Amino acid sequence: MKDFAMHDESTALNRHPQFPSLNGFTPIHRAAALERFLGTDVRIYLKRDDLIGVGGGGNKLRKREFLLGEALAQNCDAFLTTGGIQSNHARASAAAAARAGMSAELFLTQAVRFRDDDYQLNGNILLDDLFGAKVHEDPLLAAQNRAQEYARLCLRACVVGLGGSSPTGCLGYASCAREILAQQAQLGIDFDSIVVASGSAGTHAGLLAGLIASDVDNIEVIDFSVLARAPAIGDNTRALVTETLKRLGHSGDFPSEKVVVDDSQLGESYGIPTPMMMDAVRTLARTEGLLLDPVYSGKAFAGLIEAIRSWKWAPGASVLFVMTGGAQLFAYRTALACM
Numbered sequence: 001m002k003d004f005a006m007h008d009e010s011t012a013l014n015r016h017p018q019f020p021s022l023n024g025f026t027p028i029h030r031a032a033a034l035e036r037f038l039g040t041d042v043r044i045y046l047k048r049d050d051l052i053g054v055g056g057g058g059n060k061l062r063k064r065e066f067l068l069g070e071a072l073a074q075n076c077d078a079f080l081t082t083g084g085i086q087s088n089h090a091r092a093s094a095a096a097a098a099r100a101g102m103s104a105e106l107f108l109t110q111a112v113r114f115r116d117d118d119y120q121l122n123g124n125i126l127l128d129d130l131f132g133a134k135v136h137e138d139p140l141l142a143a144q145n146r147a148q149e150y151a152r153l154c155l156r157a158c159v160v161g162l163g164g165s166s167p168t169g170c171l172g173y174a175s176c177a178r179e180i181l182a183q184q185a186q187l188g189i190d191f192d193s194i195v196v197a198s199g200s201a202g203t204h205a206g207l208l209a210g211l212i213a214s215d216v217d218n219i220e221v222i223d224f225s226v227l228a229r230a231p232a233i234g235d236n237t238r239a240l241v242t243e244t245l246k247r248l249g250h251s252g253d254f255p256s257e258k259v260v261v262d263d264s265q266l267g268e269s270y271g272i273p274t275p276m277m278m279d280a281v282r283t284l285a286r287t288e289g290l291l292l293d294p295v296y297s298g299k300a301f302a303g304l305i306e307a308i309r310s311w312k313w314a315p316g317a318s319v320l321f322v323m324t325g326g327a328q329l330f331a332y333r334t335a336l337a338c339m
């Protein structure tokens with residue numbers, strides 16, 4: 001196992017400005033009760049990014065460290081971003097911007113067909129208001145127009161696109177990859193695979209770029225897509241890995257088969273629950289007392305369970321599932337009532 005110097009100021013990662021949201025590493029622990037329930041000899045570990053201590057936690061906070069760092073370095077006054085009405089990314093942006101003393105404006109669209117009060121008023125949208133963000137029912141174009149209005153007032157707004165998955169945002173998960181490598185050395189584990197949910201692909205791309213940049217070749221990163229079919233997500237992920245690697249001072253070349261995307265859990269479409277997702281959410285809640293969200297990590301966890309049941313890993317293999325958080329469970333009360 002390699003020894004990784006996590007706070008080496010000379011690393012390419014630390015040359016990018018950051019606005020810290022994390023208090024040290026998020027925990028990794030073994031899900032022994034889940035393993036017993038599944039009757040598996042595969043060791044299942046959980047990376048608890050749901051415990052990141054700002055704004056309700058989740059993967060979006062890691063991206064925000066670099067996105068806000070860049071915005072502050074550019075003297076931006078406002079952080080504008082876009083997403084669905086229940087966007088975790090928008091909620092995390094609102095929270096992190098509040099903490100950085102910037103205003104946040106969210107341009108949200110009806111990405112999913114649910115129109116009940118739970119979906120429209122609870123979950124992330126409730127929190128957006130709490131964090132003081134201004135919410136518009138408009139798409140990205142309106143955010144860009146709004147940025148021009150700021151410019152006319154001699155103020156600066158930075159516009160962040162879908163899911164915060166720009167190469168800058170991906171650096172958050174390149175940093176997480178280094179964190180995981182340091183933790184596996186501390187814990188004496190050799191992970192065979194890291195499993196994660198993928199939407200705008202930045203979490204997967206950042207993790208893979210971080211591993212490649214650290215010359216780690218023996219950990220596979222598998223994503224379960226919840227947004228689109230594998231070819232589209234795969235292309236997007238490969239492009240983001242290349243750009244993120246370049247930010248890390250790497251040539252950007254890597255074998256394209258390293259990008260592993262599984263769309264078997266997507267179901268009807270983005271944000272629409274599936275019976276397997278519901279089963280996975282209940283299983284983790286009832287074995288480990290832990291929460292998954294119905295849109296991202298619930299579907300990805302269903303994929304993990306399915307992969308274990310179909311013997312993807314040999315007995316004794318170690319698999320790390322990234323708990324990416326998400327505040328949508330209560331917004332899905334009506335939608336999940338009949339499942």
Ligand SMILES: Cc1ncc(COP(=O)(O)O)c(C=O)c1O
Nearest residue numbers: 088199200201202203296324326
């Ligand atoms: C809870 C949760 N998990 C996973 C993801 C997927 O991350 P990415 O968009 O970087 O693929 C998201 C994205 O919104 C999310 O909110």
